[in-house]
Amino acid sequence: MSLINTPVQPFRATAFHNGAFVDVTDAHLTGGWSVVFFYPADFTFVCPTELGDLADNYDEFQRLGVEIYSVSTDTHFTHKAWHEASDTIRAIRFPMIGDPTGTITRNFDVMIESEGLADRGTFVIDPQGLIQLAEVNASGIGRNASELLRKIKAAQYVAAHPGEVCPAKWEEGAETLAPSFDLVGKI
Secondary structure, eight states: OOOTTOBOOOOEEEEEETTEEEEEEGGGGSSSEEEEEEOSOSSOSHHHHHHHHHHHTHHHHHHTTEEEEEEESSOHHHHHHHHHHOHHHHTOOSOEEEOTTOHHHHHTTOEETTTTEEOEEEEEEOTTSBEEEEEEEOTTOOOOHHHHHHHHHHHHHHHHSTTOBOOTTOOTTSOOBOOOGGGTTOO
8 A cells, every 4th residue: 555645653762862862752743844765774884875865955855944853763762872883874954763662664565564664654644644645665776865856846846736747857947737638749
């Protein structure tokens, strides 16, 4: 079953954020745009490159009104230790959620059950708490924050402009389409 346009399922977890342990719930994913960014594990190889890329682009996500929540099945204690041990991870300003029970990871259907780890899942949540984008990459394929930003801009545009859609490679400010009977077969 697709997760697109479904509400985020209830959860409660602890995150490491801004030097403290904080509670995070599904309620945090409403009222604004959010990215829930799953990765397999702290202290690994591809994961810090992805999280570093998000950290490098965090100001642009914030400009768009988007909060990022990274999630792995590590504990919030492990997130703190990684934050203190790595210059790349030390640059992170978004919440790093610990999901040792796998509840959140299973809610988003990205649990690798045989390993107890998350797949590389990326989810964009709209202000109503509905999933608007869901992508899952194989463990060896890192993601790109710039492409994620482009997709968020498209999702925000479509949400603000009912009756319009963003074609392939759409960039902010480019022409959109208004689906209609007259457009069928003419693109």
